[in-house]
Amino acid sequence: MEAILDIIRRFRPADGEVLRIDGAAAEPFAAVDPRKLRIEAAAGASARIVVLHTAADTSVVEVELGEEAQLELTELFTAEAFAEVSVKQAARSRCRLTTVQLSSANASYRIDLDGADAENELGGVFLAAGNEHCVVKLRTGHNVADCRSNSYIKGVAGGQAVGEFCGLIYVAPDAQRTDARQQSRNILLSETARITTQPQLEIYADDVKCSHGATVGQMDADAILYMRQRGLSEAQARRLQIEGFVGDVVGRCGIEPLCGAIMELASVKIEEM
Template sequence: MEVQEIIRGGGFASFDGQVLRIDGTCVRPYAVTDTRKLSVEVAEGAEGRLVLLHAAPVEAEIRLALAEGARLSVTEIFTAEAFVSLSVAEAAHSSCSLTMVQLASADLSFSAALDGREAGCDLRGVFLASGKEHCRVFVRIGHNVPDCRSDSLVKGIAGGEAKGEFRGLVYVAPDAQRTDARQQSRNIQLSRTARITTRPQLEIYADDVKCTHGATVGQMDADAIFYMRQRGLSEAQARALQIEGFVGDIVRRCDIEPLREALTEAVAAKLERM
């Protein structure tokens, strides 16, 4: 079943408007398909799950605000070209986890402001660009106070004449001591005409921190493909397994089982066309 059918088929909390307020603990996840203008407010100590589906070529501005101790898990899916600005402001002891999948040309600008002690932000994303598609992911994590944590990993695959772009920044404010921040960009180019550019950056103004960043852009692992072919797989099967393994850990982070299965199928279908 397709991603849109899963979301529209029920099992999600209903929401129709521009401001979503989450109080307490929500058992059912919220799904939003009209994301052009959206604000989400998670109350103190509340916990919720949110699905954002960009299935039309729109420009969207989404703001998330987490009060003290709030927890929010977000799954964001692009099945059509969309230009999205997604920002989150986090109070003390709050936690935001974002899983992002781009299955078409798309542009995501994600920013997180960690404004309270012991706030945490986790981002796991993947883009799949084929043909002449262009996928962009810009990430900015602001550690504005001490004792906060962030971890971002964005993977990209480009084939044909497609282009991928990642730009990241971890900002550590003066006196934001004991910051723990990691940022990684890992990418595979499937053809000589595909291009992926990546630029992770650190901007640090405190001295008691643990901050790392890194980036890789490469081709398929020829040794791994040879190893799998020695065990009876065709070259196409070996390549498919390697790519699925590369992106699989991102897709499996979706904590909504029917949606996770639909995403896995959608990713596999896109990879077959690459």
């Protein structure tokens, strides 16, 4: 955890309740345990922002992207926070979100694509151990034509932990040429762990490409056998498989030193699961 904090201290603090971005911000911003934060990116602006939750508290983050604005938002949970994130995107804006839950947490995301050629990508992962309870809710609204979204949520649960994912893709009337994808993949490490997943589509236009899928299963026995045949113990093989599963999401956070530090923290938790 100290490594995460050391990295974040080098970033520009997102002080106050409103963060306005007018141009291309080379240095990332960071907000630790924000109760309320509004992020406004002007037309053509770009930025990277990290939101870290270290306390059991509530949080509301509102994001508004102007035309052609670009934002990368990474949200990390190391405590049982209840967080709501809403994103409104104007024409030709790009937003990539990465959310990582390393403890019990409840995160809700609402994405509204309000301008043509807006694009949103959301990748999330949760690791639930013991009696932890991780929740991810997502609503992606395609409110106009010619927008794209891609969401992929991964979950790992062991012990008696519970994980939940509820995702909705909404396509408004006349939101033609929508391209929306949603996937939920999950691994159970014990017979008492439980993960529920509810991907949903609500479509009111006819010229669209929309897909969703969900899987909940055990670890890949063939892959574990393959690694054991090459000298790894079963515990090592299981850990490497989970690290690869989780790292696929963490590695896309867009801030290289932070990605590595988050992965190290995740690996410590995987060792305990």
